[in-house]
Amino acid sequence: MRIISVRDAAGLSRMAADIVASLVSERPDAVLGLPTGDTPLGLYSELAKRERAGAAGFSRVMAFAVDEFYGVLQGAPGTNAAYFAARVTLGVKELHQFRSDAPDPDAECRRFAALLLSHGPLDLVILGIGANGHIAFNEPGSPFDSRTRPVKLSAVTRRAHSRAFGGIALVPRTGLTIGVADILEARRALLLASGRRKAQVLARALRGPITTDVPASALQLHPDLTVVADRAAAAMLDDPEG
Numbered sequence: 378m379r380i381i382s383v384r385d386a387a388g389l390s391r392m393a394a395d396i397v398a399s400l401v402s403e404r405p406d407a408v409l410g411l412p413t414g415d416t417p418l419g420l421y422s423e424l425a426k427r428e429r430a431g432a433a434g435f436s437r438v439m440a441f442a443v444d445e446f447y448g449v450l451q452g453a454p455g456t457n458a459a460y461f462a463a464r465v466t467l468g469v470k471e472l473h474q475f476r477s478d479a480p481d482p483d484a485e486c487r488r489f490a491a492l493l494l495s496h497g498p499l500d501l502v503i504l505g506i507g508a509n510g511h512i513a514f515n516e517p518g519s520p521f522d523s524r525t526r527p528v529k530l531s532a533v534t535r536r537a538h539s540r541a542f543g544g545i546a547l548v549p550r551t552g553l554t555i556g557v558a559d560i561l562e563a564r565r566a567l568l569l570a571s572g573r574r575k576a577q578v579l580a581r582a583l584r585g586p587i588t589t590d591v592p593a594s595a596l597q598l599h600p601d602l603t604v605v606a607d608r609a610a611a612a613m614l615d616d617p618e619g
């Protein structure tokens with residue numbers, strides 16, 4: 378594992394953009410897994426800036442959103458579809474997303490898994506980390522051999538999204554997510570963590586025991602993991618560069 382500790386969120390965005398842009402310049406038809414959340418916002422705008430300047434091109438890139446809420450209108454405020462529409466302006470060839478209003482969540486996951494199988498494995502999966510150690514929507518307890526599936530969202534995760542949905546009662550109880558095994562199969566994994574509130578969970582994920590209690594700890598098993606963390610998030614790693 379390679380841990381890159383940068384000064385702040387802006388440094389994180391630039392460093393992550395360097396990593397993504399260099400992969401895409403080597404492999405213009407790369408298949409990417411993309412997360413939502415506050416952490417990658419700067420990465421997406423940095424990549425868009427480079428694209429506008431002609432310094433990076435994504436027109437042959439195939440992208441997969443790594444998760445979505447279920448049981449809510451497609452594109453409703455708070456959904457990942459709304460996030461991608463508003464915040465990710467990259468001109469990728471295709472962006473595949475789960476449908477949050479699909480009639481049957483299992484069938485929707487089968488559809489998504491089949492697409493992932495036909496284009497995958499992912500060349501690069503980009504991930505944030507939830508306060509409880511989740512990656513994509515793989516909540517604590519997710520088996521490491523789990524695949525694309527519906528999941529019950531934890532109270533912590535639902536609370537974290539409460540504002541975006543206009544109140545905790547409106548946050549869906551179910552998420553759709555690629556599995557831990559899909560993440561471990563990606564050729565490369567890039568984990569981003571920013572801010573003090575991620576310090577403890579990042580240390581547990583990277584330095585603690587590998588356990589389904591902390592789904593991100595599965596990343597210790599990934600053969601090509603890069604972690605980009607700002608100083609605040611890296612604060613509890615005994616040896617940030619180790």
Ligand code: GLP
Pocket residue numbers: 412413414415416417443444504505506507508512513514534
């Ligand atoms: C959500 C997403 C995850 C993301 C996490 C962290 O739950 N489903 O994919 O990694 O939030 O978000 P943030 O970057 O806002 O802390």
